[in-house]
Every structure is written in structure tokens, then in C-alpha cells.
Amino acid sequence: MTHIFSLFIGPKSPKIKKPITRTVFISAFIHFCFCLLSFKSQQTNRNVPTQNHHPIQLIPSFTRTHKINKQRVSSITMTMVTRSASRSLLLPRTAPERVAELFDEKLFKQPLPNEDCPICYLRLPIEGVQNTHQSCCGKMLCDGCVRAHSVAAADTERYKCVFCRTEAPSSDEEHIERMKKRVEANDAQAMFNLGTYYILGMNGLRQDHWMTLELYHESAKLGNKNAHFALSLCYQTGRTVEKDTRKETYHLQLGAMGGDVCARYNLGCNEDNAGNMDRAFKHWMISANDGYDVSMKAVQEGYEIGFVTKDDYAKTIRAYYNSIAEMKSDDRDRAAAACLSKAE
Ligand SMILES: [Zn+2]
Ligand SMILES: [Zn+2]
Numbered sequence: 001m002t003h004i005f006s007l008f009i010g011p012k013s014p015k016i017k018k019p020i021t022r023t024v025f026i027s028a029f030i031h032f033c034f035c036l037l038s039f040k041s042q043q044t045n046r047n048v049p050t051q052n053h054h055p056i057q058l059i060p061s062f063t064r065t066h067k068i069n070k071q072r073v074s075s076i077t078m079t080m081v082t083r084s085a086s087r088s089l090l091l092p093r094t095a096p097e098r099v100a101e102l103f104d105e106k107l108f109k110q111p112l113p114n115e116d117c118p119i120c121y122l123r124l125p126i127e128g129v130q131n132t133h134q135s136c137c138g139k140m141l142c143d144g145c146v147r148a149h150s151v152a153a154a155d156t157e158r159y160k161c162v163f164c165r166t167e168a169p170s171s172d173e174e175h176i177e178r179m180k181k182r183v184e185a186n187d188a189q190a191m192f193n194l195g196t197y198y199i200l201g202m203n204g205l206r207q208d209h210w211m212t213l214e215l216y217h218e219s220a221k222l223g224n225k226n227a228h229f230a231l232s233l234c235y236q237t238g239r240t241v242e243k244d245t246r247k248e249t250y251h252l253q254l255g256a257m258g259g260d261v262c263a264r265y266n267l268g269c270n271e272d273n274a275g276n277m278d279r280a281f282k283h284w285m286i287s288a289n290d291g292y293d294v295s296m297k298a299v300q301e302g303y304e305i306g307f308v309t310k311d312d313y314a315k316t317i318r319a320y321y322n323s324i325a326e327m328k329s330d331d332r333d334r335a336a337a338a339c340l341s342k343a344e
Contacts, residue, residue, distance in 0.1 A: 066269050066284070066298045108282050110289060111259035113323070119145040119162050123326045126261050126291055128226065130336065135178040136166035138187045144331030147338060172204035183215070191219035192227045199240075209240050220251065225258030232263060256283070261292035268298065281308055285316045291323030 093101065114124040117131075118139055124131050130143050141162055149162045159168040169175040176197070182190030195215030201207030213234065219227035232251035234240045249270065255263030268283030281302050287295035299316050302308035308316075 066265075066272055066280070066294075066301075107253060107257060108286065109257075110286055111257060113290065113326075114259065115140075117142040117145055120329060120331070122329055122332075123323075125327045125332065126323075129339075130332065133189050133193055134161050134163060134166075135169065135175060135182060135190065136161045137164040138182050138185070138190060139163040140189065142329075142332055143335035143339070144329050144333075147335040148331045176203055176205065186222065188219045188222035188224035188227070191215045191222070192224050192230065195219065195227070195230070213241065220254070223258060225255045225260040225263065228252070228255030228258060229260045229263040229266075232266065256286075259290070261287040261290050261295065264290075265292060265295050265298075268295070277307060285312065288316050289319035289323065291320055291327060296320045 114126060116122060117124050119141055122142065122144075124140060124142055131140050132143055132146050133140050139161075145162055150159055153159065158170075160166060161168070169178055176194075179190050179194050179197075183194055192215070195212040197203050197205050198208045198215065199212040216227045216231050216234070220231055228251045232248045232255060235244045235248035235251065237243070249267075252263045252267045252270070256267050264283050264287035268280040268287070271277070271283060272280035281299065284295040284298040284302070285308075288299050296317070299308055299313060303310070303313040
């Protein structure tokens with residue numbers, strides 16, 4: 001595998017701290033325990049897929065909590081009015097201003113929605129926990145389809161990939177071997193998944209943050225939005241690599257532009273903390289449009305305090321419910337209920 005630092009896509013090579021503390025991603029570990037239990041129980045049941053859920057489920061607990069400063073609203077509204085007034089004068093922009101403007105145009109563009117599940121042709125859920133990456137063919141399938149297929153199969157039959165009909169791996173080793181083959185085939189999602197196995201030391205792998213960073217960076221280099229978000233968390237916490245706000249923002253922006261709703265929400269929180277509430281709400285509206293409930297809640301709060309206009313709120317809530325409807329199905333509901341009952 002290529003040397004780790006040749007894969008870094010940030011402006012500088014990160015300085016990795018060793019030894020790395022075990023407290024990295026504590027919340028993720030809690031999810032991991034559940035995931036591991038789930039995985040083990042799957043292995044004892046021949047009729048249930050042995051592949052794990054897409055590891056993005058381990059990440060969303062790291063999204064921040066927005067805290068809107070209501071007292072700041074009126075002063076910021078004034079700033080926005082002044083800014084738009086100065087724009088109307090059509091003052092010539094300096095080159096850096098123009099570059100920033102062009103970048104913002106890209107940053108605040110509504111990203112393309114998730115692709116469809118290749119089995120049911122419904123938009124894949126934004127919550128990674130509701131999707132499963134197939135280590136055989138690399139397809140991302142919704143859990144609704146995976147579970148419906150498992151339930152329909154005979155008890156004696158081992159799970160076969162709904163897409164390519166390959167039998168599920170019978171052990172951790174086989175699962176990891178398949179995942180490594182997918183990585184060699186440049187499967188960005190497999191890189192991200194394997195990186196997450198390494199950071200948590202799961203599926204028989206020894207915990208190795210060095211490998212995680214290598215895989216996350218390689219995946220991000222190929223444009224994987226989950227990897228960008230995961231890297232932003234590494235630079236935010238400063239526990240796996242040296243803390244670096246610039247690189248955190250860099251990966252958040254690329255993740256958000258790629259359609260990661262958690263990255264977009266965190267960008268909004270960072271803007272809110274910096275006092276840029278107009279930018280914060282723009283981010284939250286975009287991720288709410290994609291069906292992200294945490295962002296929708298923030299937009300609703302913005303509307304209640306008078307920062308978000310009635311028109312913007314109406315548009316956002318309409319887009320939010322449309323997205324939810326596009327991602328909903330009975331099979332998916334049943335899969336989510338089964339997942340919940342297993343956790344209890
Ligand atoms: Zn499906
Ligand atoms: Zn397959």
C-alpha cells in the first residue's frame with residue numbers, strides 16, 4: 001500500500017501523534033460495541049448477512065450542537081442589510097474578494113442527492129447506518145432491501161448479496177480480505193470502511209490509527225464525502241493528528257460540497273460560533289433540504305427568533321419532507337425497527 005503521507009490531501013502533511021490515546025472517538029466506541037454485538041449475532045444466523053453496516057453510523061455522534069445566540073441576531077441582521085446595500089452600489093471587487101465569492105457560489109450550492117439503491121431504486125438514506133456496503137461487488141444497498149432479501153431466503157441458505165449473488169463471508173478474516181481487495185480496486189467506500197475498522201480495532205483488526213489516516217486520506221482523495229467528514233473530526237479533536245482548524249474546515253467544506261449532511265451541519269455550527277449567522281443558516285438550510293433533521297430543527301429555531309424568513313422556512317420544510325418521503329419505504333421502516341429491537 002502506498003506510503004501514508006503521499007496520500008494526504010491537505011495543504012500540509014499531518015503530524016501524527018504516537019502513541020495514540022484510546023480515548024479517541026469515545027462516543028463512536030459505544031456505537032462500535034453495538035455494531036460488534038450486532039455483527040457477532042449476524043454470524044450465528046445463517047439467514048442474515050454477515051456484512052457490517054456502513055461505518056458512517058459510527059460518526060454522526062460527533063456532529064456538534066448548534067447554540068443560536070439570540071441577542072446577536074439583530075446586530076447581524078443590520079450587518080447583512082448594510083452589506084447588501086454596498087453590493088447594490090456595484091463597487092468593483094478586489095481579486096481575493098472575487099475568488100472568495102466564486103468559492104462561496106460552489107460551497108453554498110445544493111449538492112446532488114444520494115444516488116438510488118440499485119435494488120429498490122429509492123434514494124439511499126442520508127443516515128449511513130441505514131445502508132450496507134457490499135464487500136463483494138462494492139454496491140451500496142439500503143438495509144430495507146438487504147433485510148427483505150434475508151427474510152425471504154430459506155433458513156438453511158447463507159445470505160447472498162442481493163446485487164451480485166455472492167455468498168456472504170463466513171468469518172472476519174474473509175470479510176477483511178474481501179474489503180482489502182475492494183481497496184486495491186480503488187473502492188473509496190471500502191477504504192473508508194476499512195479505515196474505520198482500524199480506528200476501532202474491529203472485525204479482528206488491531207487498532208491502528210496510522211492505517212486509518214492512510215485509508216481515510218486515500219478515500220477522500222477519490223472524493224468520498226464520509227472520509228472527508230471523518231478527517232474533519234480527526235483535525236477537530238486533535239487526538240489522532242495535530243489539531244488543525246484550517247484542515248478541519250477544508251475537509252468539512254469538501255464533505256459538505258459532496259453532500260455529507262453532518263459536515264454541512266458542523267460547518268454551520270462553526271460559522272455560528274464565529275458570529276456569521278447568515279452563513280450558518282445557509283448551511284443548515286441546505287442540509288435540512290436533504291432531509292437532515294438536526295439542521296431542520298436549527299432552521300426552525302431561526303424562524304422562531306425571526307432570523308429565517310417565512311418564505312425560506314416554508315421552502316426548507318417542503319424540501320425536507322420531500323427528501324424524507326423519497327428515502328422512505330416499508331422495507332426500510334421494518335429494517336430500522338429490527339435494528340432497534342436488536343439494540344434493546
Ligand atoms: Zn433498496
Ligand atoms: Zn455483491
